[in-house]
Amino acid sequence: MTTPTAKLEFQHLTKRFGDLVALQDISATIADGEFVSIVGPSGCGKTTLLRIIAGLERATEGRALLAGREISGVGYERGFVFQSDSLLPWRTVLSNVLIGIEIREGRRPEADVQRARELIQMVGLGGFENYYPRQLSGGMRQRANLARALAINPEILLMDEPFSALDAQTREVMQSELTRIWQQGRKTVLFITHQIDEAVFLSDRVIVLARRPGRVREVVDVDLPRPRALAVKRTPGAIAYVDHIWRLIEREVIESVEEEKRR
Amino acid sequence: MGTGQDQRDASRTLSAISVVSGFALWELVGRYMGTGLFLAVPTQIAAATVELWRRGELLNHITVSFSEFGLGYVIAVLLGVPIGLLLAVSSRARATLGPWVDGLYATPVIAIAPLVILWFGIGIWSKVFVVASVVIFPMIINTEAGVRSTPQHLLEAIRCFGASRMQLFVKVMLPSALPFVFAGMRLGIGRGLIGVVVGELFGARAGLGRLIAESAETFNMANLFVGVIFLAAAGILLTALVRRIEQRIVHWT
Ligand SMILES: Nc1ncnc2c1ncn2[C@@H]1O[C@H](COP(=O)(O)OP(=O)(O)O)[C@@H](O)[C@H]1O
Ligand SMILES: [Mg+2]
Numbered sequence: 001m002t003t004p005t006a007k008l009e010f011q012h013l014t015k016r017f018g019d020l021v022a023l024q025d026i027s028a029t030i031a032d033g034e035f036v037s038i039v040g041p042s043g044c045g046k047t048t049l050l051r052i053i054a055g056l057e058r059a060t061e062g063r064a065l066l067a068g069r070e071i072s073g074v075g076y077e078r079g080f081v082f083q084s085d086s087l088l089p090w091r092t093v094l095s096n097v098l099i100g101i102e103i104r105e106g107r108r109p110e111a112d113v114q115r116a117r118e119l120i121q122m123v124g125l126g127g128f129e130n131y132y133p134r135q136l137s138g139g140m141r142q143r144a145n146l147a148r149a150l151a152i153n154p155e156i157l158l159m160d161e162p163f164s165a166l167d168a169q170t171r172e173v174m175q176s177e178l179t180r181i182w183q184q185g186r187k188t189v190l191f192i193t194h195q196i197d198e199a200v201f202l203s204d205r206v207i208v209l210a211r212r213p214g215r216v217r218e219v220v221d222v223d224l225p226r227p228r229a230l231a232v233k234r235t236p237g238a239i240a241y242v243d244h245i246w247r248l249i250e251r252e253v254i255e256s257v258e259e260e261k262r263r
Numbered sequence: 264m265g266t267g268q269d270q271r272d273a274s275r276t277l278s279a280i281s282v283v284s285g286f287a288l289w290e291l292v293g294r295y296m297g298t299g300l301f302l303a304v305p306t307q308i309a310a311a312t313v314e315l316w317r318r319g320e321l322l323n324h325i326t327v328s329f330s331e332f333g334l335g336y337v338i339a340v341l342l343g344v345p346i347g348l349l350l351a352v353s354s355r356a357r358a359t360l361g362p363w364v365d366g367l368y369a370t371p372v373i374a375i376a377p378l379v380i381l382w383f384g385i386g387i388w389s390k391v392f393v394v395a396s397v398v399i400f401p402m403i404i405n406t407e408a409g410v411r412s413t414p415q416h417l418l419e420a421i422r423c424f425g426a427s428r429m430q431l432f433v434k435v436m437l438p439s440a441l442p443f444v445f446a447g448m449r450l451g452i453g454r455g456l457i458g459v460v461v462g463e464l465f466g467a468r469a470g471l472g473r474l475i476a477e478s479a480e481t482f483n484m485a486n487l488f489v490g491v492i493f494l495a496a497a498g499i500l501l502t503a504l505v506r507r508i509e510q511r512i513v514h515w516t
Contacts, residue, residue: 054423076425086420089515090438099434100424132515152424 007032007156007188008053012062015048021213022048025062028207028216030156030190035182037191037199038207041249041256045214046192050160053190054078067155076104079149083161085141087133093120093144094129100152112151119147122181139170146181156188163198175201176230183227200224200241201233208248211256217248303484308492311485320474325493328470331387332459332497335394336451343399344444347406351440352432368400373461380466390462390470397458398451405450409443410436442516445509452501456494 006029013026023045030036038046051057053064055074064071066078079100087096097116098108105112120129123143133141142162149157163171175198182189182202193199199206203222210217224237232238286305293304303311315321349356350364376393383389413436421435463472471490478487 056419056423074423074425078423080420080423082416082420084416086416088417088421088435088438090441090513099421102434103421103424103426103430134515 005031006065007034007067008190009065010049010062011065013049013052013059013064014061015045015052015057016060023052023059024213024215026214026216027062028219030188032188033186034205035189035191035203036205036207037193037203038209039193039196039199039245039249040209040214040217041211041253042194042260043256044209044211044252046194046209047160048214050158050190050192053158054080076100076152077155079152079154079157081142081145081149081157081159081162083164085133085138085145085165087141087144087148089133092130092132093125093136093147096133096144097148097151100148104152116147116151119150120144122184123147123150124177137170138166139174142166142174143177146178150185150187154187156190159189159191161193162191164193164195171198172230178202179226179228196242196245197233197238200238200245201228201230206241206245208245210249211252220245301482301484303488307485308488311483312489312492315474315486315489321489321493323469324471324474324490327387327467328459328463328472328494329497331390331462331470332394332455334387335391335458336398336455338391338395339398339402339451339455340448342395343402343447344406346399347403347444348410348437348440350403351407351410351436364400364403368404372396372400373458376458376461377465379462385466385468390459390467393462394455394458397454401447401450401454402444405443405447406440409440412443413439442509442513445505445513448505449502449509452498452505456498460494 008030010026010028013023014021015023026049028036038049040046048057052059053066053071055071055078087093088099091099094113094116097120098113101112101116102108117129120126123146125140125143125147128136128140128144133144136144145162149159163174166174179202189202191199191202200222206220206222208217208220209215220241222241224232224235224241290304290306293302312321315324346360346364350360351357373393379392379396380389383392417435417439418431421431426434459470460472460475463470464476467473471494475487475490478484478490
């Protein structure tokens with residue numbers, strides 16, 4: 001069943017919280033080296049899906065396979081970047097980046113420290129190795145979170161709305177930084193966002209989810225040339241993709257906003 | 264730089280003026296109304312301090328009280344922190360010890376000081392026990408609260424790296440509980456000093472509390488205030504010391 005190049009695969013994944021069907025029959029495949037985004041209105045189950053991949057949550061039905069093996073718990077092969085700032089405030093940037101290595105190895109091999117320094121350089125934090133999180137801006141913290149996720153050299157990088165807490169300009173800079181970094185390593189990435197233009201700009205494919213219950217509405221192949229500069233966002237091709245995806249979920253986004261207003 | 268430093272200097276000056284004029288007022292009011300049997304003015308207290316020091320009594324009182332406080336406090340911290348950690352991570356420990364801890368924390372344990380004197384005698388160990396038993400509860404409760412208040416998103420983020428329970432405990436819960444532990448230590452200073460004084464009131468050979476009790480019986484107000492002032496100074500200095508250590512260790516807050 002599993003194609004040899006599939007890095008991550010969902011097979012008829014369903015997740016229920018009591019009566020609430022958060023995810024229903026999600027099937028999708030993400031190939032090795034692919035950058036895939038998931039977009040959908042608030043409450044469609046994006047975070048739940050990611051938590052299942054993380055091993056923090058169990059699917060009610062169906063399964064998720066990572067490199068052909070069923071996911072049954074947390075593990076080192078997955079690197080996470082969360083929306084909320086999850087750096088440890090008592091550790092420096094370097095020390096935060098090394099936490100995954102420490103957990104896996106029980107110590108800090110010199111080679112890994114060297115690699116961590118290179119990663120910090122790569123995400124644009126060179127010179128800030130000994131800074132504490134509180135001394136960094138939101139954008140810099142997310143750079144550190146990215147370096148931390150990459151430091152364990154994961155099979156796949158999972159990002160849950162990592163830029164949503166940033167201001168618009170910083171977000172754009174981080175988007176272009178992420179494509180640059182991805183271009184270098186060609187890590188498989190699953191990126192969750194509710195920003196359609198962000199998904200289009202970053203991805204090879206965009207999985208569009210519908211809500212209540214959360215299910216796959218459409219998978220959009222983004223056929224834009226790489227490497228991409230931010231200017232790509234303003235080309236007719238990109239705008240057409242954004243438009244198309246927006247139309248798929250427009251009604252539901254409005255619904256979800258109305259619902260949040262009522263709460 | 265400029266304004267911050269200036270402001271700090273200005274507020275320091277103001278504090279100094281406030282303290283000095285407070286003492287001056289005390290002196291004036293005391294002298295004007297006549298100190299009589301129930302008050303002593305700062306100059307009399309200073310003279311009494313010199314006299315007690317010269318006779319070697321003051322140093323003896325300070326040494327005794329400080330030993331009682333120091334031993335009791337250290338015992339309370341060394342026992343309280345692990346007990347707090349245990350209560351936070353084990354629901355069975357919580358169920359077993361929790362009612363006792365909560366109950367005894369609310370009880371004025373100090374009320375059993377006379378009993379403690381009967382158990383341990385009038386030497387320093389009865390006071391060590393009293394101090395330890397009043398300091399241990401804020402230590403236990405703060406440590407437990409500190410571990411429990413570890414942000415969930417930090418725990419999950421580190422768990423995603425495959426961390427074991429032990430690794431989560433050491434790398435996330437312990438450091439994030441530290442500020443609470445220090446808050447407990449600061450709370451414990453005031454409680455511990457009260458423990459020393461009350462313990463000594465009920466029976467002691469020496470100590471600042473004993474000095475206060477003795478002086479009250481003989482209406483020696485100057486000596487009584489010497490005891491009070493040295494206790495106050497101890498509270499201020501110890502709190503500053505713990506705060507200094509706290510800033511060194513919990514530098515990220
Ligand atoms: N632990 C949980 N218990 C009950 N309901 C939950 C839980 N986690 C998420 N949900 C519900 O599942 C739905 C999907 O949530 P989530 O995955 O956070 O959506 P998204 O990330 O797309 O905004 C929401 O309706 C949410 O209220
Ligand atoms: Mg979410």
